Amino acid sequence: MNLPDPALVVLVGPAGAGKSTWAAGRYRDAEIVSSDALRARVGSGTADLDASDDAFAVLEAVVAARLRRGLTTVVDTLGLDAGRRAGWLAAGRAAGMPCVTVVFDTPADLCRARNRSRDRPVPARVLTAQVRRMPAVSAEVAGEGWDLVVREDGGPAGPPAGPAPATGRPAGGAPLFAGPSGLSFVLQVSRFPWGTEPSEWLRDVARAAEEAGFAGLALMDHLIQIPQVGQPFEAIPDPLVTLGMLAGATTTLHLGTLVSPVTFRPAGVLANAMATLDVLSGGRAFCGLGAGWWAREHAGFGLPFPAAGERVDLLEQAIPVLRALWAPGTRPLAGLPETTCYPRPVGALPIIVGGTGPRVLRIAATLGDACNVPAARLDEVGPQKRTTVLDVPVLGDDREHVARLVERLRGRTPATTYAARHHAGTAAEHTERYRGLAAAGVCTAFVAPAELTGPDDVARWAPVIAHSS
Structure with missing residues (x-):
């Protein structure tokens, strides 16, 4: 799917859903505002929950600054908090930006398998609570007024889709004016x-x-x-x-x-x-x-x-x-x-x-x-x-x-x-x-x-x- 660009893009899904991989496969690092990355900046690492308040304060400031400048902004957090989503949506609207949310309906088993492979896994009970909350979150998102709601299954994202390599097409020799439907x-x-x-x-x-x-x-x-x-x-x-x-x-x-x-x-x-x-x-x-x-x-x-x-x-x-x-x-x-x-x-x-x-x-x-x-x-x-x-x-x-x-x-x-x-x-x-x-x-x-x-x-x-x- 071709998403609007520039745009506000808010990711929504439990830990291990594939949000960060999806974003990295489609956007530049500078366009992605990640709570995990900011925890590592203001705390001792991505899993330093004691640094969450400071990390989110920085996150909100960065999101606001980018939206004011009309720059594509990808918010990479759990996205499960309706209040935070409402705030980002309002900021995007105020900046005149298209507002997109990407909801990850990733199977729970896949989320758990990815979580287990992490250096610092999210506690199992916490992840279970996140997964169980997803049906309600999906219903909330549908009624929040986003310009576009994208559903992803959480599979690993590859590089952006693009043309296949050239297949030996002869160089030059094309007509100056193409025929109907050609260019x-x-x-x-x-x-x-x-x-x-x-x-x-x-x-x-x-x-x-x-x-x-x-x-x-x-x-x-x-x-x-x-x-x-x-x-x-x-x-x-x-x-x-x-x-x-x-x-x-x-x-x-x-x-x-x-x-x-x-x-x-x-x-x-x-x-x-x-x-x-x-x-x-x-x-x-x-x-x-x-x-x-x-x-x-x-x-x-x-x-x-x-x-x-x-x-x-x-x-x-x-x-x-x-x-x-x-x-x-x-x-x-x-x-x-x-x-x-x-x-x-x-x-x-x-x-x-x-x-x-x-x-x-x-x-x-x-x-x-x-x-x-x-x-x-x-x-x-x-x-x-x-x-x-x-x-x-x-x-x-x-x-x-x-x-x-x-x-x-x-x-x-x-x-x-x-x-x-x-x-x-x-x-x-x-x-x-x-x-x-x-x-x-x-x-x-x-x-x-x-x-x-x-x-x-x-x-x-x-x-x-x-x-x-």
Whole structure:
């Protein structure tokens, strides 16, 4: 079962029920507030009952502090006291957190066997009393108003469920646009921490993308690094030059921009460059096209920056020009006196229109081959030939790794806000989310990993791609 996250999670069950093992298999140590562990901190050990009052005082303070910050909090105690449960539930409600209780209906014999194996077993009569109280506790919990009541049988918890290892799926070769209910993945490279070997870094990242099963690789088309990604003094290479190099370093990746602004890529010049990329890559080019949005880069490079409506006009005019210059023959077309443009693309060269707003989406639907929108704005998209999304996720090996990545990347943004904004999670969690996008009609996910520093970060996506495609 997928539990809400972040959330307040209160465990309920007798000694030996498997609560601590269950929690350790699903949550980070920092998320679990355990009365036994706190007895060891403030007393002589986990079984030091004389330290219980002090341990619970610390426990309540830690629970309150984490809930105030909106952090997942797993309360690992017996949970049999209705008054304490009511207090935690009220605190969770006050913090606006989903409130979950996990009730362990563990067979009494299993609880006793586990208890006997402990260094300091709970006295048999005490454990018997706890087990006998469980039916009444279960009835109490059902009427307390928890958002979710989960029942567990107390079996040993393994690691969190996740995708099975890759099974020899051929690297690369996937279509740019997946068919119905499928999903293709394109790696969007937005930052370039390439050190002293730019070409080697780029080739390594591209080859890792092929091996991981990405269908393609896309680059932003900007003249200055955008503030959403990095600092203005960071490298932002020309995408068409860079993609030309990568055409010779890869064999299966579709290569293109997401997206090229019509404000500084005139349609005719872009048509020739994209056709050249398509020929050099053996028919693997695609063209992302947008109206342009960032005034600073235009001013900094001496380029005009028309009003929004004029920029959308340029976008609408550009697509017929691209099609005309890629079509056979040299006849007048799309307002051009001639369409002499060689080399021609190897085949149909897809145009993906990026942006939001009714008019841009209409242009995408009528003139483009697909529209691309931020994943968070998918619900704004009406009928389209194809829908693709730009996703900026954080992927970690496990919950601990995810938390470390969020802490490194978040800057001054609160950790929970950053994690939610970037869907920070494990491979299993991302797989489920991408399956949902495919079910919603998305055919391609342009993935711009927030944590991308090199090929190892690309390789981590292999199981997600294998089990979401």
